[in-house]
Amino acid sequence: MTGTLTVIGLGPGDPRYWTPAATAALAAASDLVGYGPYLDRVPHRAGLTRHPSDNRVELDRARHALDLAGTGRRVAVVSGGDPGVFAMAAAVFEALEEARPGWQGVGVSVEPGITAMLAAAARLGAPLGADFCALSLSDNLKPWDVVMSRLRAVLAADLVVALYNPVSRARPWQLGAALALAAEIKSEETLVAFARAVGRPDEGVTVMTLPEAVDRAPSADMATLVLVGATTTRLVTGADGASHLYTPRRVGRQP
């Protein structure tokens, strides 16, 4: 029997965000491959074998998943968020280019999920209500000057910017440098959100001005998504007193 490999996104931590399509793919799987804490989110059941790995070996993990599928297993590679956004799907296709003989006939598919910026945006209000971008601050796989030049371009173009992978143990200063660059380009009134672990019990969401964000960069961690607002991004107080961050759809003069 020919095996299959499905790359699944579980969204933020809460199963309330798993799509029925992802749940069905998990139910059909014989083997789960992924970073240990993501696998721990999936309930145990008979006939389901787990292959946890640590977080820094994406390509090895992808090859291992293809090897398993090559023996006829139905493999689910489990990511948080959306597997196509700074997660496992690209690593699987990178591995697939090696076209190893043992993988003959294996079909690969991807199930989308709620990526961190969508979960954070919904919790905050609608900060992605106009044009926006998603940049990874990790310089593990791209030079830091590329990160900075891309950031400069999108800030100057006044897109809302979602910063993924802002901090890790090995990359402690990059978020501070990115926010300092933003402070050179944008006004002091620019709003920034740190959205940590949205959808999990330890969730925390904070909105501040850009100078405050520069000061508070050291408080962000690996579970934080950082949103830098556009010029128009603003706070509105709701009729129940709650505060919402949003970006109006309209830009500039009336067209």
Added chain:
Amino acid sequence: MTGTLTVIGLGPGDPRYWTPAATAALAAASDLVGYGPYLDRVPHRAGLTRHPSDNRVELDRARHALDLAGTGRRVAVVSGGDPGVFAMAAAVFEALEEARPGWQGVGVSVEPGITAMLAAAARLGAPLGADFCALSLSDNLKPWDVVMSRLRAVLAADLVVALYNPVSRARPWQLGAALALAAEIKSEETLVAFARAVGRPDEGVTVMTLPEAVDRAPSADMATLVLVGATTTRLVTGADGASHLYTPRRVGRQP
């Protein structure tokens, strides 16, 4: 009793992409407000009143939803995709700024959904595997020169570009102009995908080079999401012969 307003994203057409959180919010609603074809996706049940509207009156629709919530109703404003991405959530917060007396006490919340670019990307492979952005090509609410200058900035920065609202009856030429600009900036080998109605029975996904995309711009319609690849975006043939579009995580030289 104080009413509530929840803005819900149903993702692409297929209920397999509705999150349990969105389903629960629909089950708790007394009233549905939204564009008619989106409301038609929600099964009928006793006690659920529908308020369909056409597609070009977002702010009126948001006010109407707040008016209903102000009378104590539990209102769900229904969007396709994610409500925070070029959809109803920003319009609700824009309306909320008017702070009309009848809305006193109404709480507003947002439930995220699978936005079109995530659904399209999963179907194609992993084209959003590196830095990317989402731009609306509609010049109803922003000047066309802003659209073009943003597009120029993100193409020059080599982000993958997802183009929302590429075409409408009133905006027939904008996609052709955008792709012609892309052809000035990017090489002829740049890959472009037209992903139409992903997750619906009339789904159609096509990958082509940028010059072909310029020629085929008139074939796109309102249900099409257009993805313009980065320099590194490529096709890989899977071990089962299927073709996948993906963007490697790595950029440029080894860091």
